[in-house]
Amino acid sequence: MIARLRQSIPAYLFLLPWLIGIIGLTIGPMLLSLYYSFTDYALLNTPEWQGLHNYTALFHDSRYLQSLKVTFIYVGVSVPLEMAFALAVAVLLNRGLKGLAVYRALYYVPSLLGGSVAIALLWQQIFGSDGLLNDVLGLFGIHGRGWISEPGTALWTLIVLRVWQFGAPMVIFLAGLRQIPDEVLEAAEVDGAGRWQRFWRVTLPLLSPVVFFNLVLQIIGAFQAFTPAFVISGGKGGPSDSTLFYTLYLYQQAFGNFKMGYAAAMAWVLLLIVAVFTGLNFVLGRAWVFYGDEGVRR
Amino acid sequence: MTTLSRRTLLGLGAATAAAITIPGCSGKSGPMRVSWYGPDPVTKALNKALDAWKSSGGAEYTAESAPFNDYWDKLATRTSGGNAPDVLRMSMSYFSDYAGRSALKDLSSSGIDTSGLDKGVADSGLIDGKNYGVGQSSISYAMYVDEAAVKKAGATVPAQGWTWDKFAEFARDYSGAIQGSYGSTDQAGNFQLFEVYARQHGTELFSDDGGKLATSKDTVQEWFQYWAELRKAKAAPAQNVSAETTAIEKSLVAKGKAPLQFGWVQQVTFYQPVVKNPLSVLPVPQGTAGDLKGQFVKGLDLWSISSASKHPEDAAKLIGFLLNDEKAIKAIGILLGVPPSKKARDLVAADAGSAGARAIKYVEDIQALVGPSPKPWPKGYGELLTGFGRIAENIGFGKSDPAKGAQEFVDLAGKTLGQ
Numbered sequence: 078m079i080a081r082l083r084q085s086i087p088a089y090l091f092l093l094p095w096l097i098g099i100i101g102l103t104i105g106p107m108l109l110s111l112y113y114s115f116t117d118y119a120l121l122n123t124p125e126w127q128g129l130h131n132y133t134a135l136f137h138d139s140r141y142l143q144s145l146k147v148t149f150i151y152v153g154v155s156v157p158l159e160m161a162f163a164l165a166v167a168v169l170l171n172r173g174l175k176g177l178a179v180y181r182a183l184y185y186v187p188s189l190l191g192g193s194v195a196i197a198l199l200w201q202q203i204f205g206s207d208g209l210l211n212d213v214l215g216l217f218g219i220h221g222r223g224w225i226s227e228p229g230t231a232l233w234t235l236i237v238l239r240v241w242q243f244g245a246p247m248v249i250f251l252a253g254l255r256q257i258p259d260e261v262l263e264a265a266e267v268d269g270a271g272r273w274q275r276f277w278r279v280t281l282p283l284l285s286p287v288v289f290f291n292l293v294l295q296i297i298g299a300f301q302a303f304t305p306a307f308v309i310s311g312g313k314g315g316p317s318d319s320t321l322f323y324t325l326y327l328y329q330q331a332f333g334n335f336k337m338g339y340a341a342a343m344a345w346v347l348l349l350i351v352a353v354f355t356g357l358n359f360v361l362g363r364a365w366v367f368y369g370d371e372g373v374r375r
Numbered sequence: 376m377t378t379l380s381r382r383t384l385l386g387l388g389a390a391t392a393a394a395i396t397i398p399g400c401s402g403k404s405g406p407m408r409v410s411w412y413g414p415d416p417v418t419k420a421l422n423k424a425l426d427a428w429k430s431s432g433g434a435e436y437t438a439e440s441a442p443f444n445d446y447w448d449k450l451a452t453r454t455s456g457g458n459a460p461d462v463l464r465m466s467m468s469y470f471s472d473y474a475g476r477s478a479l480k481d482l483s484s485s486g487i488d489t490s491g492l493d494k495g496v497a498d499s500g501l502i503d504g505k506n507y508g509v510g511q512s513s514i515s516y517a518m519y520v521d522e523a524a525v526k527k528a529g530a531t532v533p534a535q536g537w538t539w540d541k542f543a544e545f546a547r548d549y550s551g552a553i554q555g556s557y558g559s560t561d562q563a564g565n566f567q568l569f570e571v572y573a574r575q576h577g578t579e580l581f582s583d584d585g586g587k588l589a590t591s592k593d594t595v596q597e598w599f600q601y602w603a604e605l606r607k608a609k610a611a612p613a614q615n616v617s618a619e620t621t622a623i624e625k626s627l628v629a630k631g632k633a634p635l636q637f638g639w640v641q642q643v644t645f646y647q648p649v650v651k652n653p654l655s656v657l658p659v660p661q662g663t664a665g666d667l668k669g670q671f672v673k674g675l676d677l678w679s680i681s682s683a684s685k686h687p688e689d690a691a692k693l694i695g696f697l698l699n700d701e702k703a704i705k706a707i708g709i710l711l712g713v714p715p716s717k718k719a720r721d722l723v724a725a726d727a728g729s730a731g732a733r734a735i736k737y738v739e740d741i742q743a744l745v746g747p748s749p750k751p752w753p754k755g756y757g758e759l760l761t762g763f764g765r766i767a768e769n770i771g772f773g774k775s776d777p778a779k780g781a782q783e784f785v786d787l788a789g790k791t792l793g794q
Contacts, residue, residue, distance in 0.1 A: 120455040121476035206619055226618035228772050312444055316618045317772045318765065334447040334758045335472060337455075 114341035125194070125339065131342035141343070143318050144326035147232060151322065152299040160291060163243040167250035168276070181248065182196040188244035190275075196238070197308035201225060204234045225309055229318035235305050235320060246291040253287030254280070282367045288367045293358050300351050323347055390455045396441075398717045406435035407686040409693065411464035412446035414645065416710055424705035425674030427643035428696050431559055434689040436462075447757070454478050463689045465508050467675040468501070471585065471754045474507040480680040481505040485691040490701055493746045499674035502751060509694060510674020512712020513738050515745065516571050516657050517640040523652035524634040528552045532635070534657060535665045539601065542660040547609035549634060560620070561611040564600035567759045568637055568659060572598055574746060575662040575669035581792070585753025588788040596781035603777055614771030624649050639675070640734045641712040647730035654739040655732060668746040670737060676711060684793035755791035761785045 114131055116124035137195050170180055198273050203209045204224035211221030224230045242268060265279050281288075303324040306314060312319030314329070323343070331340035398714050409576070411421055418440040425438055439460070441449060448471060453459050465473065473479050483506045489497045493513050496637060500508030513711070520532050526618045528549050546558025562568050570580045573590035582589045605611035612620075612627065627633035628648040636654075643656055646674075648663060660669055697703050704719045709731040714720050723733045766783050768777040 119472075121473065121478050206615075223615045223619055227773070229614045234617065241559075311621065312763070313765070315765070315768060316615070317768050317774055332451050333761065335451065350517050 110344060111342045113338050114345050116338045118338040118341075119335040120337050127203060127338075131339050132346070135342060135346065136216065140151075140318060140321065143312070144321045144323045145318065147314075147321050148300060148323040150232060150236045151236060151302065152296060152301075155236045156292070156295045156299050158236070159243045159295060160246060160288070162240055163245075163247035163291070164250050164288075166243065167247045167254055168280075169357075170251060171254045181251065185244035185248055186244045186277045194304065194308050200234060200238050200305065201309050226316055228317040230314075231310070231319045233314055235302075235309065238305050239299065239302070246295060249287060249291055250284070251286050257283045263286045286368055288356070290360050293355055296354055296358070297351055300347065300354070301318070387732075400554075406458035407462065407684075407689050407693070408439070409436050409448070409462040410441075410446075410460040412441055412443045413464075413710070416444065416645070418709045420707050423653060424703040427702035427706060428693060430666070431696075431700070431702075433693060433696065436689075436693070446663060452787050454681070457683055459494075459683055460683055461684040462693055463681060463687050464511070465631045465672055465677045465679040467499070467677070467752050468757050469674075469754065470677065470679075470751050471502070472509060474500075474502050474505075474751075475754050478682055479507040480682045480684060480687060482509060482694075483693065484682065485680070485687070487691050487695045489787045491699065492717050493672070493715050493742075495544065495672055496674035496715040497752070499679050500615050500679070501749070508677030508679040508781060509698065510715050511676050511678050511698070512641065512674060512709075513715045514639045514641060514675050514712040515670055515672045516637070516659055517643065517734075517737060518569060518635055518637050519646055519654040520635045520651045520654050520657055521650060524631070525549070528634070532608055532657065533664070534655075536658045536661050536667065538664050539660045541664070543601070543605060543610065546605055548609050550608075550610045551703075557612045557627060558610045559605060560627050560633050560636060561602060561606060561614070561617045561771065561788055562597055562637055563606075564764035565637060566763040567639070568597075569598055569763065570749070571574040571659055571669040573669075575666075578580060579749050581750070581753050584794055585750065588785060588792065592703070592781050592785045595738075595784050596777045599767060599777035599780050601766070603770060606771065613689070614768060617733060617771070618768070629656075632709060633746070639712070640737055641709050641731075642731045643734050644709060653728075656730075656733045658741060668739055670691045670745045671742065671748040672742055672745055673748040674715060677773065692780065709734055753792055758791050759784075759788060762791075 080283045113124055115126060115128060117127050117130075118124035126283075166184055170177060170184070171190055174180060187196075199207075205211075206221065206223035207227065208224075210224065214221045222230070224234050261283070262275055262279055265275050270278065301324055306320045306322045306325050309330070310316075310320050310325075312325075312329070312333075314325045327340045327347070330336045330343065391517060400508070409425065411417065413421075420721050421440070424437065425436065428436075443466075445462075450459065450463065458480065465479070477574075489509055496510035496513050498506075499510040501531075522532065525532055529552065530549060532545070533541075542559070549558030550556060563654065569753045573580045573594055576587045576590065577593045578591070578594075580590050581587065597648070602611060606613060612633075616627075623645050626649075627743065628636040628637060628646060631651070632750070637659060638646070640656060643654055647654055658670060661667065662670060677714055678697065680690045680694070684690055698715070698719075698729060701722060704722050706716075708723050714723055720735050720739070724732050725751050763784060766775065766787075770777060770780045
């Protein structure tokens with residue numbers, strides 16, 4: 078027993094930095110935030126216990142409901158679009174293109190830059206009323222509008238921004254496509270399957286675990302989107318709360334209005350929402366995700 | 376003498392180590408930290424003033440600055456972490472939040488020399504007889520007018536003031552006379568201008584204890600209605616136009632699309648560099664022409680010391696220096712507002728043709744005519760400030776109307792104040 082413990086000491090020692098990190102920087106703060114979510118905590122005072130009040134207050138807060146709505150639209154529209162785009166480009170790039178590495182890098186660049194403040198500012202320039210987009214539209218005689226300054230269109234510019242960052246899932250799709258054995262596709266071709274049939278009946282099912290992986294990651298990421306809305310709307314979520322993302326409202330409550338307890342409650346509800354969506358993905362995934370070895374069992 | 380075992384020695388060592396590190400956790404006293412908010416010119420000016428402090432033998436310091444919005448996020452987290460800067464610039468918008476939660480030090484016996492300051496400014500930081508901040512400037516609300524543009528349109532803006540009705544008439548005529556221009560910018564969401572409007576209607580904005588909204592729902596509604604009508608008449612721009620004019624260089628007055636702009640008096644120096652013609656500084660419209668009782672002169676930005684400061688003496692000395700030293704006064708100019716003492720104003724006003732000199736003259740001219748200064752803005756003011764703007768925006772985009780918006784604001788105030 079002692080000898081075994083002695084043996085594992087080096088292992089624990091090596092683990093120690095990570096353990097300190099996860100306890101000090103993740104688990105500790107999470108537990109603290111769970112506690113704060115049941116308190117009235119204005120950052121500068123000591124937290125006062127008030128039970129479930131923050132949680133019940135959420136559903137009487139019209140701006141909170143607005144932030145939910147904005148976030149759901151954003152996730153629901155941008156994630157499928159981004160995935161479709163990523164897959165389409167990955168399939169195109171998979172066809173032994175000359176200079177593939179260059180294209181791959183080019184398409185991947187937006188993913189690296191997309192979350193940055195600079196790109197959000199660039200977006201502001203493009204979609205402003207005297208921005209690039211309206212200049213281009215002007216060439217065709219179309220009179221543009223202030224895309225980010227009108228509540229009807231502001232959220233859509235942010236959706237376009239996310240779709241533009243399709244590079245990360247694209248690279249993963251590309252890797253997945255490379256895993257599909259040529260023999261399978263050739264066999265399908267010999268059997269008389271056309272290009273589309275091969276894609277739908279062979280490529281996509283074999284790729285489904287990768288699609289699933291991307292979907293789960295992208296949904297989680299989209300729920301947590303913050304920077305672009307923060308920068309483009311100057312931290313307000315405007316115009317007229319049309320880009321009031323969940324995380325943005327959380328941030329406003331915590332640091333703008335000193336309602337840390339309320340914000341903590343929001344964070345836990347968001348965790349719950351993301352958990353439900355991820356769980357749902359796994360349940361639904363059983364119906365369409367195909368792992369190679371399952372074929373053997375059937 | 377007993378011999379120490381290895382274990383007790385180890386234990387002793389650990390205890391000493393803890394004793395040394397624990398005070399270290401709550402912020403080791405390095406040099407005094409000074410922090411402020413403001414655009415680039417403000418930062419440059421304050422750095423220059425701090426250089427003067429150093430060269431005249433002042434204590435070591437480190438300085439940090441941030442734009443207004445970022446500053447408050449940072450300050451809130453740092454203060455809650457027991458790591459607030461020693462000397463800090465405090466805005467009246469958040470003053471009560473901090474003072475009321477004892478994050479600021481009472482400066483009553485700190486020895487800061489405030490004898491030269493204007494009365495309303497020296498007292499600006501007073502809450503329940505305790506002084507949590509010293510005013511760094513005298514400011515008042517104002518209207519900056521591009522008189523050359525106005526003249527070109529064949530109109531005039533009365534220097535003594537005019538009524539809101541006359542102002543609306545002017546805005547309509549101007550917009551009609553000059554294609555693609557607006558007689559006024561849209562001020563519906565301007566909570567600070569609304570405070571003047573509320574006082575013109577006979578009440579303060581907030582009750583004396585800060586626990587309630589003192590102005591009536593009708594006044595709020597009337598205000599939203601006034602601007603809605605100006606927008607409808609195209610005398611003020613549509614909401615989507617206003618939504619793009621938040622930055623100074625993108626403002627309508629900078630683009631030559633409106634002849635006037637509203638703001639705190641010292642902000643004229645931020646606008647002047649981007650406007651071709653000289654901007655004159657005039658009172659905002661009134662209920663009765665020439666009656667300036669709605670306006671006030673007050674210190675709305677303060678120097679405060681964090682209650683957790685390890686350098687309270689040096690911090691107090693530095694504040695005294697920034698307020699009274701000739702070199703510091705000259706370095707700061709009017710970037711923080713009109714200087715709060717006669718001596719400072721005389722030192723700064725030398726350049727008579729400048730926008731700064733016009734701002735100073737404006738404050739001196741109206742000082743005797745304005746109403747009493749209001750109490751410090753209450754806790755939750757920051758939330759009302761942004762909420763008012765948001766509600767006005769919803770009305771502007773047709774998602775609400777003046778009556779609904781007024782009700783929404785009154786509800787928000789009820790929820791936010793006195794917490």
